[in-house]
Amino acid sequence: MVRCSNGLLGLLNAAVLVLSVVVLGGGIWLSHRATTTDCERFLERPAIALGVLLLALSLAGLAGALCRKSCLLWLYLLALFVLIVLLFAFTVFAFVVTNRGAGWVVSGRGYKEYRLGDYSTWLQRRVEDSGNWAKIRSCLQDGKVCGKLAARRETLGQFVAANLSPVESGCCKPPTGCNFTYQSETIWDKPPGFNSTTTDNPDCTTWSNDQTALCYDCQSCKAGVLANLKNDWKKIAMINIIFLIFLIIVYSVGCCAFRNNRRDNSNAYPAWK
Structure with a gap:
């Protein structure tokens, strides 16, 4: 023994x-x-x-x-x-x-969208910290997540039916409620006369067709990162x-x-x- x-x-x-x-x-x-x-x-x-x-x-x-x-x-x-x-x-x-936290089903879309306020306060504070987010943003750019999405060259019908990942949905496109016009996966045109006073969603104003910016600083992007983090942590x-x-x-x-x-x-x- x-x-x-x-x-x-x-x-x-x-x-x-x-x-x-x-x-x-x-x-x-x-x-x-x-x-x-x-x-x-x-x-x-x-x-x-x-x-x-x-x-x-x-x-x-x-x-x-x-x-x-x-x-x-x-x-x-x-x-x-x-x-x-x-x-x-x-x-x-x-x-x-x-x-806490789950994606929202969008009518007529194959993907879900994500809201930062749905997640725990502790997680929200981590991604809203400017130093933390700068590192996460750099990781997203290094990973070329949105670049891979843009390389698909899909039609609007194919795109809206796609099952996007949380990061692709939150960081690589504007929220559906912004009603922007689809040009490609990562290029969306704002309607004429659009400004910060015509929408109550700050992500619509933050969105940029600059491929180095896109929606990387949007609340939806931070929520998408937390959705991935939630799955990884589990x-x-x-x-x-x-x-x-x-x-x-x-x-x-x-x-x-x-x-x-x-x-x-x-x-x-x-x-x-």
């Missing part, structure tokens, strides 16, 4: 070690790319930090299990417990802040649940190994004495 629990803990931590090397290597690779975009810069630091954390945990677990160092194993279990608590808290938080939360189960199993095996190490040490002492 002693060797079994220690061996199993060592095997599990070996798997975590391999994972940490992959994550850490990916973060370092992103940081050294000559053509790194703002989106990739946003990912590199969390990837490196996560890789270092997993590497330290796996090495402590391996040393504690295979070398039967109770002090290392105790520190490992403490760090693992904190990680489980933090991961559980983040998972609950992700479900709470993404609970997927991450589901992955976190699976990872939590794995960590709880590792923690349970670690507790058994720690108890066995303590028992071995206490049994070995009288024999040595």
